[in-house]
Amino acid sequence: MTMSARDAGYEDSFRLFVESRSAALLRTAVLLSGGDRHAAEDLLQNALVKALGRWHRIDEPEAYVRQVLYRQQIGRWRLKWRRREVSVSVPPEAKAAEDGAAAADLRVVLRAALGRLTARQRTVLVLRYFEDLPEAEVASLLGCSVGTVRSTTHRSLARLRTLAPELAALAPEVDEPVHPRPVEVGP
Amino acid sequence: MDDMVRSALRDMAEETGPPTGDLAGRVVAARRRRRTRTVVGAALATTAAVIASVLAVPALGGDDTPQLASQTRTDDVVAHPKQSPPRELIAAGRTALAAYAITENVKAPQDSRIRRKTWYLLDQESGKYVKTDKWSVVDVAPGMRTAVVLEQQLPTRRIGLLDLLTGEIERWIPVEQGVAGVEFSPDGRKVVATTYSENPDRLFKLDYDLNADGKLNDYDWDKNTSYRTGFYVLDVDSGEGSWSEVPVRHDEHGMVEVNLRQDFAFTDSGKLVYSGLMVEPGNRYYDFAGKETSAPANEKHLDWSVEARLSPNGKLAAGGFAGGARTTASEIIDPYTGKRLHKTRGQQLLAWADDNRLIAWDIAPDTGEFRQQLVMVTIGSDKVVPLSGFLKGTDGSSGRWSPVFTTR
Numbered sequence: 001m002t003m004s005a006r007d008a009g010y011e012d013s014f015r016l017f018v019e020s021r022s023a024a025l026l027r028t029a030v031l032l033s034g035g036d037r038h039a040a041e042d043l044l045q046n047a048l049v050k051a052l053g054r055w056h057r058i059d060e061p062e063a064y065v066r067q068v069l070y071r072q073q074i075g076r077w078r079l080k081w082r083r084r085e086v087s088v089s090v091p092p093e094a095k096a097a098e099d100g101a102a103a104a105d106l107r108v109v110l111r112a113a114l115g116r117l118t119a120r121q122r123t124v125l126v127l128r129y130f131e132d133l134p135e136a137e138v139a140s141l142l143g144c145s146v147g148t149v150r151s152t153t154h155r156s157l158a159r160l161r162t163l164a165p166e167l168a169a170l171a172p173e174v175d176e177p178v179h180p181r182p183v184e185v186g187p
Numbered sequence: 188m189d190d191m192v193r194s195a196l197r198d199m200a201e202e203t204g205p206p207t208g209d210l211a212g213r214v215v216a217a218r219r220r221r222r223t224r225t226v227v228g229a230a231l232a233t234t235a236a237v238i239a240s241v242l243a244v245p246a247l248g249g250d251d252t253p254q255l256a257s258q259t260r261t262d263d264v265v266a267h268p269k270q271s272p273p274r275e276l277i278a279a280g281r282t283a284l285a286a287y288a289i290t291e292n293v294k295a296p297q298d299s300r301i302r303r304k305t306w307y308l309l310d311q312e313s314g315k316y317v318k319t320d321k322w323s324v325v326d327v328a329p330g331m332r333t334a335v336v337l338e339q340q341l342p343t344r345r346i347g348l349l350d351l352l353t354g355e356i357e358r359w360i361p362v363e364q365g366v367a368g369v370e371f372s373p374d375g376r377k378v379v380a381t382t383y384s385e386n387p388d389r390l391f392k393l394d395y396d397l398n399a400d401g402k403l404n405d406y407d408w409d410k411n412t413s414y415r416t417g418f419y420v421l422d423v424d425s426g427e428g429s430w431s432e433v434p435v436r437h438d439e440h441g442m443v444e445v446n447l448r449q450d451f452a453f454t455d456s457g458k459l460v461y462s463g464l465m466v467e468p469g470n471r472y473y474d475f476a477g478k479e480t481s482a483p484a485n486e487k488h489l490d491w492s493v494e495a496r497l498s499p500n501g502k503l504a505a506g507g508f509a510g511g512a513r514t515t516a517s518e519i520i521d522p523y524t525g526k527r528l529h530k531t532r533g534q535q536l537l538a539w540a541d542d543n544r545l546i547a548w549d550i551a552p553d554t555g556e557f558r559q560q561l562v563m564v565t566i567g568s569d570k571v572v573p574l575s576g577f578l579k580g581t582d583g584s585s586g587r588w589s590p591v592f593t594t595r
Contacts, residue, residue: 018211027200041261048214110195130196157188
């Protein structure tokens with residue numbers, strides 16, 4: 001119920017860590033949450049609570065917290081724990097790209113579409129394209145095979161094209177047909 | 188396509204501002220409340236568990252602790268300006284409304300009345316305030332997982348630790364001296380329990396017409412009596428501690444120097460306890476063995492009736508009313524000198540949201556003293572953010588509720 005003296009001693013270094021790294025960690029959490037800032041703050045706070053619990057045993061706090069973020073996000077999705085509407089600032093259908101649409105508009109469309117991916121699809125894309133991690137490392141972080149990372153990446157990109165057809169013109173077709181799926185309610 | 192995804196993700200990340208409020212403080216508070224539960228480590232050590240499909244990735248190990256409703260509301264300000272009394276969590280910065288009470292006078296033997304409280308405690312399962320008439324006194328620990336409670340019959344010889352997630356009593360701490368007041372230390376590790384020989388919430392019938400309505404039916408507390416006997420400082424984990432007798436003193440006119448209910452509380456450092464006084468010097472300080480000691484340098488100028496006391500960083504202190512006939516304002520003082528540093532909005536300062544903002548009662552412009560609502564005020568700004576709806580009725584009626592704040 002209360003903190004031991006040892007924990008209290010680690011509190012200062014924990015606070016320093018949060019102060020210096022929380023903005024960067026929150027950015028990742030926002031991406032994992034598909035742009036839902038509230039969900040992202042929840043995700044980060046929970047990860048930090050876990051980290052604080054074993055602070056004295058963690059060698060690389062940032063790597064640890066990031067792994068907790070990724071896995072927690074996927075775990076949440078799997079368990080349908082605390083369902084929450086994913087809020088996207090612009091509904092994709094309201095932003096049908098017209099011929100010659102500006103790149104900025106396409107980015108808006110793409111962002112909205114990212115918000116409509118499943119949590120695991122988004123997590124894999126964030127790891128591959130935002131954190132720039134090789135497939136093997138993503139597999140190790142998420143506890144799955146390299147093949148699964150590869151196929152999830154592939155399907156996630158395909159789903160983005162379905163959700164935002166105007167992107168298809170800019171990107172090559174996928175090998176396999178993608179069936180439209182109902183929009184999922186996020187984690 | 189890869190590059191577009193990459194750049195869209197980067198854009199989204201760049202637009203994300205830093206976390207709101209004191210994130211580390213919220214995490215530390217949440218962790219403290221979780222410590223009784225076994226926390227199995229998160230899954231870093233389980234790299235051998237290679238799962239064949241992402242679909243089958245196990246839930247992250249290490250969270251057998253249920254989520255508290257207050258932890259799911261991480262917004263800097265959680266307001267319900269139409270709710271009075273509040274139904275759902277109210278919070279600002281690091282601080283949240285953990286509970287509130289509605290007081291009414293109920294009949295008691297010997298033609299007396301008891302000032303009886305009905306409590307509304309934050310249910311950490313639903314995030315709503317839930318009514319209970321079981322408890323007479325309640326305080327809530329930082330992190331809002333545990334409350335310390337006393338039963339209705341005061342003084343009582345057991346102190347309850349209530350789990351706000353399950354609504355169940357976790358443990359009773361038995362005491363030899365009758366207790367009628369309890370309050371957590373700032374870190375939630377200790378409780379100070381004020382002992383009384385009789386119920387300090389009892390009102391006696393007056394032999395004069397207090398409210399001048401032509402009827403001899405008014406009740407008030409005995410202004411020249413104190414049943415207070417001393418205090419316990421108890422360790423929450425072990426329930427151990429000691430009792431110190433603190434005899435009530437009288438001033439040169441023979442009047443008791445404290446109110447009928449005048450509970451002890453911890454100082455900001457949590458190292459001493461103090462009692463407010465009706466007379467100068469305003470406060471008296473004691474160590475945990477009951478020995479009277481001098482005031483901490485940064486608390487010498489604090490008024491015990493101003494609940495907000497010191498700012499989280501200890502550099503500022505909440506002061507008293509500084510408004511005029513029809514305007515409300517409060518002062519912020521230098522805790523070491525007592526000198527006014529700022530004048531801020533708010534009629535009565537209740538708790539600090541962070542080092543620059545406070546939660547206060549305030550009235551709507553040009554309305555009466557009793558039509559108050561909870562607001563957040565900012566030092567150096569006229570901005571007032573409503574947090575709750577307005578109190579209904581005049582002082583003492585059932586539309587009025589008294590808040591208990593703690594770190595969320």
